[in-house]
Each structure stands twice: as structure tokens, then as C-alpha cells.
Amino acid sequence: MTAIMIQGCTSWAGKSLLTTALCRWLARQGMSVAPFKAQNMSNNARVVDGGEIGVAQWLQARAAGVKPDVRMNPILLKPEAGGSQVVRLGQVDHELSRRPWRSRSRALWPVVENALADLLDEFDVVVIEGAGSPAEINLAADDIVNMRVAERADAAVLLAVDIDRGGAFAHLYGTWSLLPERQRARIAGFVLNRFRGDARLLPPAPEQLERLTGVPTIGVVPMLRHDLPDEDGAALHDTSARPDGPTVAVVRYPAASNLDEFVPLEQVADVRWAREPAALHGASMVILPGSKHVAADLAWLRRTGLDDAVRTAAGAGVSVLGVCGGLQLLGTSLDDPHGVDGSGPALGLLPLATTFAADKIVRQRGARIPAGLAPPWHGLAGLDVDGYEIRHGRTDVHGHVDVATADALVVAHGNVAGWYLHGLLEDPAVLEALFGHRPRRTADDTYDLLADAVGEHLDTDFLRRLVK
Numbered sequence: 001m002t003a004i005m006i007q008g009c010t011s012w013a014g015k016s017l018l019t020t021a022l023c024r025w026l027a028r029q030g031m032s033v034a035p036f037k038a039q040n041m042s043n044n045a046r047v048v049d050g051g052e053i054g055v056a057q058w059l060q061a062r063a064a065g066v067k068p069d070v071r072m073n074p075i076l077l078k079p080e081a082g083g084s085q086v087v088r089l090g091q092v093d094h095e096l097s098r099r100p101w102r103s104r105s106r107a108l109w110p111v112v113e114n115a116l117a118d119l120l121d122e123f124d125v126v127v128i129e130g131a132g133s134p135a136e137i138n139l140a141a142d143d144i145v146n147m148r149v150a151e152r153a154d155a156a157v158l159l160a161v162d163i164d165r166g167g168a169f170a171h172l173y174g175t176w177s178l179l180p181e182r183q184r185a186r187i188a189g190f191v192l193n194r195f196r197g198d199a200r201l202l203p204p205a206p207e208q209l210e211r212l213t214g215v216p217t218i219g220v221v222p223m224l225r226h227d228l229p230d231e232d233g234a235a236l237h238d239t240s241a242r243p244d245g246p247t248v249a250v251v252r253y254p255a256a257s258n259l260d261e262f263v264p265l266e267q268v269a270d271v272r273w274a275r276e277p278a279a280l281h282g283a284s285m286v287i288l289p290g291s292k293h294v295a296a297d298l299a300w301l302r303r304t305g306l307d308d309a310v311r312t313a314a315g316a317g318v319s320v321l322g323v324c325g326g327l328q329l330l331g332t333s334l335d336d337p338h339g340v341d342g343s344g345p346a347l348g349l350l351p352l353a354t355t356f357a358a359d360k361i362v363r364q365r366g367a368r369i370p371a372g373l374a375p376p377w378h379g380l381a382g383l384d385v386d387g388y389e390i391r392h393g394r395t396d397v398h399g400h401v402d403v404a405t406a407d408a409l410v411v412a413h414g415n416v417a418g419w420y421l422h423g424l425l426e427d428p429a430v431l432e433a434l435f436g437h438r439p440r441r442t443a444d445d446t447y448d449l450l451a452d453a454v455g456e457h458l459d460t461d462f463l464r465r466l467v468k
Contacts, residue, residue, distance in 0.1 A: 001120045002467045003155035007130035007146060009171035013162045014193040016056040018221070019129040020228065021450035023064040025460075026467065028451055031124040035060030038112040038145040039075040039131060041084065043257035043292045044229065047364050047388035051090015052076065055260045056129070059228060063447040064127075071115035075108050075144075080255070080292050089115070092360055105142040112144050116153055125467050128155055135178040147183045156188040156466045159215075164194040164223060169205050176213050188466060189218035191458070196223050219458035227267065227439075227446045229260035245269040246435060249283035251306060253297035257290040257325065258390070264426045267439040277309035285319040285376075285434075286310055288326030290422060294354075294393070295342020298329055307347055314349050319376050320416045323425075327411065327418030328354040328393050340392050349416045351399025352408060356392045364388045365421060367410065372403045374414050379433035387421030395420075 004022065008015045019035060026033045040054035046068065048058065053073035061068035070090035077084040086096040086104065088111055096104055119126050132139075134146040134157075150157050159175060161168045172190050179187075190209065192202070199220050206217035248269040250262055265271055272279055280286055288310070291297045301307040314320045322330040331352030336343040340356040365388065371381040395408040403412045410419045424430050428438040454460070 001126070002124065003120065003126045003128055003150075003153035004463075004466055005128040005130060005150045005153070005155040005157045007134050007150075007157050007159050009133055009135075009159065009161045009168075009175045010165075011132050013160045014221075015129050015131075015160060016060075017224070017226070017228070017450065018158075018160055018191065018193065019127050020056075020060045020063045020447065021454045022127050022463075023060045024447040024451035025454040025463075026125050026127065027064045029464075031467070032066070032122075033064040033125050033127060034066060034069075034119045034123040035064060035072050035129065036116060036119055036126050036149075037073050037129040037131070038116070038149050039077065039108070040073050041077040041079065041131075043078050043255065044260045045076060045078070045087075045258065045390060047362055047390060048090065052087055052362050052390055053090065055229065055258075059443075060127070060129075062443065063450070066123075069119075071118055074111050074115040078257075078292060090362070102142055105144050109144050109148075112149065113152055116149065120153060126153065126155075128153060133175060134159075134183070135175040137178055147179070147186065150186050151183075155186070157186045158189050158191050158218070159187050160191040160193045162194050163192045163220075164196060168192055169209055173209060173212060176215065184213075187213075187215050189216055189459075189462060191218060192220045194223045195220050216459075216462075218462050221453060221457045224450065224453055226449060227263060227441050228443070229263050245437065246284040247272060247282055248285045248287060249274040249280050250287045250289060251275075251301070251310070251326075252289075253291065253300050253306075255291050255293040255297050257292045258323075258422050259289055261323075261423050261426055262287070262289065264428075264431065264439050267441065268431050268435045268437040274306070275304070277305045280306075280309050280313050280318075283313070283318060285321060286313050288320070288322040288329050290323055290390075291325030291329070293341060294325045294328050295334055295336070295344060297325070298334070298342075298344070298346060301329070301347075311347060311349065314416050317415055320349065322350075322418035324389070324391055324420055324422055325393070327352070327408070327420060328395060330416060330418050331395065332398075334393075350411055350413060350418060351397060351401065352395050352411060352418075353398055354393045354395045357394055359392070361389050361391050365409075367405065367421065369410060370403050370405060373412050373417075374402055376415070376434060377412050377417050380430065383427075383429055383433065385421065385424050385427055385430060387419075387423035389420055390422065391420060 046058035050070040057073040076087040401413040
């Protein structure tokens with residue numbers, strides 16, 4: 001067993017992408033590889049056997065060619081109003097969710113330790129991703145995701161910095177210097193990530209840094225264009241990869257969730273992330289994505305005027321699609337007898353009533369999309385699709401619609417539709433039916449691109465010595 005850990009000087013240093021790249025590169029060397037992140041904070045999750053994990057570890061497992069597993073992300077924190085929901089080994093832990101943040105680590109560490117030990121026993125290499133920075137000295141006593149994990153796994157640490165932000169060498173030296181001596185000794189190499197400039201301008205800084213720390217800079221990774229959601233899926237691409245396609249406005253309310261599922265859409269459409277009514281102008285489709293807090297996001301829609309803008313667009317014949325929480329928003333009412341989310345009238349574009357249950361549905365599920373759909377959905381009729389559900393809401397249809405499947409899994413009337421299944425807009429057949437094009441690149445193409453970058457820009461002999 002061997003472990004390599006990617007830590008960062010800051011959040012958004014590109015740790016997730018580097019971990020994904022290393023998983024693929026090591027798998028191509030003939031090793032069995034598992035990703036691991038002790039604790040992730042994200043409302044972007046995927047369903048695996050046993051529950052849900054952060055999307056980053058799901059992607060990393062697929063890059064490694066192994067089945068995603070709840071042990072690869074044993075603790076997932078899902079932000080919500082006033083705190084966060086704790087998902088432990090795939091399942092919501094209500095008692096821990098009620099605890100103050102600092103009091104959780106003692107209870108969670110055994111879960112992290114056991115999951116890590118299992119993976120170390122089962123795989124040749126475990127590629128571990130840290131969170132934030134290991135030098136956040138105000139949080140060191142409660143660490144269950146950075147150096148404490150590295151020590152438990154006996155992992156060599158690669159410390160990455162986003163050089164595009166500037167101050168990279170100060171970030172690297174400052175992070176190294178703030179760590180206790182035993183933890184400094186774990187840092188095997190520095191990685192300059194997201195580099196756009198001329199590498200000939202970097203000397204003599206890497207050499208000076210090595211003289212100060214004893215740690216070599218093992219690579220300079222350029223800014224990579226790719227088709228994966230960044231980090232944990234929360235940051236989305238600023239520009240569309242298909243500006244000549246139809247314009248699709250995805251409403252990005254504050255508690256929007258599972259936004260990573262719309263990244264393939266950027267290959268076939270001009271995607272616009274909408275936070276104000278003007279962003280809907282000229283769109284041929286408006287999408288309401290999932291939501292971790294439907295009632296709060298509905299209130300935000302009303303404050304911004306986007307509620308009226310969505311209704312106006314629907315009345316003008318623009319296609320409107322709701323996914324999971326977005327489907328609930330399209331209905332007439334929200335009822336919350338257990339205090340899970342919130343109650344009140346919704347947008348009223350579909351005759352749907354949603355009641356929030358105390359327990360959460362978390363499952364993978366397939367369906368066949370029925371006939372009877374009006375344009376632009378009619379091309380979907382008869383497609384067999386696979387997706388996943390993560391929801392507290394249960395929805396009933398109480399009026400006439402063109403199509404309504406069991407459990408309101410798919411509901412459509414005219415140009416307004418909704419479905420509970422996440423992931424359908426990652427299906428090439430669904431994208432072709434709706435937009436006339438399939439994505440030009442697959443996820444496997446992207447994993448290989450990232451692995452090629454590791455081979456070209458990192459010291460691969462150094463990496464082989466680490467995992468020998």
C-alpha cells in the first residue's frame with residue numbers, strides 16, 4: 001500500500017483536478033488506485049452504493065477506473081441555512097448535524113480513519129485530497145482532513161499552489177514554515193499549478209525555495225481547459241464551449257445544488273448562468289436546477305424578480321425545465337410539516353404539490369420517458385435514461401398535464417417540464433434530442449487529457465519513486 005496526498009496553499013488551488021489527474025495517470029501505470037477525501041463541503045453530490053459522496057471523489061474514482069464508494073468521501077457536509085447537514089458514510093447523521101462545528105471532529109475521526117484504513121488495504125495506491133490549507137493554524141486542533149490524514153496514511157504530500165493568483169512562492173514558503181517540523185517533513189514536492197506564462201521566467205525562485213525548505217518543485221502545470229466541474233463542482237466555467245448553440249439560461253440561486261450535471265451542456269449550448277432577470281432575455285430554454293433549500297431559493301427568486309421573469313418566459317413560449325428542487329419550484333405549493341425546508345406557494349407553472357418528508361430519498365434510478373410530450377420535449381419520448389435522486393420532497397400532480405410518470409419522476413405540460421432525476425443532461429441521447437448535438441468529448445477523454453498533462457509537466461520519475 002502507498003498513499004500520495006495533494007494539499008493546497010489555499011482553497012481553489014486545483015487540488016481536485018490534480019488528484020483526478022494523478023488517479024488516471026497512476027491507473028495507466030497498471031496500479032489499482034482509489035481516491036480519498038476525508039471531509040468535503042459541497043452541495044454537489046453523487047449517489048453510489050450506500051448513499052451519497054462529493055462529486056469530486058465520484059469523478060476521481062471514475063478516472064481511476066474503479067467503482068465509487070462511500071469510503072472515498074466518508075464525511076460530506078452539505079451547507080444549508082444556519083449550518084450544514086452531515087452525511088456520514090453516505091447517510092445523513094441528524095445528531096451530528098445538530099452539533100456545533102468544532103465538536104464534531106472527535107466523533108468523525110474514527111469514521112475517517114476506518115474508511116482510510118480499508119482503502120489502504122484494498123488498493124495499491126490511495127490518492128488523497130486535502131481541504132483548504134494545512135497551515136490554517138486556527139483549525140489545526142480539529143483537523144481531520146489534512147496533515148492528520150497524511151500522518152495516518154504515512155503519505156507523501158505534494159503541496160500545490162495556484163500561481164495564477166500571484167504570490168505563489170510566498171504561499172508555498174509560508175505554508176511550509178507554519179507547519180510543525182514533523183509535518184514539514186511529509187512535504188515531498190511543490191507543484192506550481194494553473195500557470196499561464198513563460199516558464200523561463202521562473203528561475204531562480206524554485207531553486208531558492210528548495211534551498212530554504214529542502215523541498216523540490218516537481219512540476220509546473222499549465223492552466224488546463226477541460227470538461228469537468230472545477231474543484232467540488234461549485235465553480236462553473238465562465239465561458240461556454242459552444243457559443244454558436246442555442247442559449248440556455250441556468251438560474252443560479254444561492255442554494256443551487258448539483259450544478260456539475262450541467263457541464264456537458266456547455267458543449268452543445270451557449271450556457272448563461274442567470275442571477276438577474278435580464279439574463280433570461282434571448283434564452284431558448286430556462287433551467288431551474290436542484291436546490292438544497294427550496295423555500296429560501298424561492299424567496300430569492302422573488303427578491304430578484306426572477307420569479308416573474310421565469311413566468312413571463314414560460315408564457316412567451318420559452319422552454320422551462322426544472323430539475324429536482326427546480327421541479328418543486330415549478331409547482332403550486334410547498335408543504336413542510338417536519339421543518340425540513342419551508343412552506344408556501346411556489347411559481348404555479350405546473351399543477352404540483354410538494355411535501356417535504358423527514359427522511360431523504362437517495363438512490364440511483366432508471367426510467368423510460370413516456371410519449372405524449374409537446375415540443376421541445378417530444379424528442380425524448382421512448383428514451384431509457386438513468387440518473388440519481390437526492391431529495392426530501394414528495395410531489396403529487398393535482399391537475400391536467402401532458403405527461404406525468406409515477407412519483408412525478410417526469411412531469412410536462414406544453415413548454416414547461418420537470419424531472420426528479422439528476423444527471424439526464426449528461427446523457428448524450430438527451431442532449432441530442434433537446435439541442436440537436438452530442439458532446440464532442442467524453443469524460444474519459446478529459447481524464448486522459450489530465451493524465452497526459454501529469455506525464456508532460458510533472459517529474460514522473462519522482463512520482464514513481466514515491467509510489468514504489
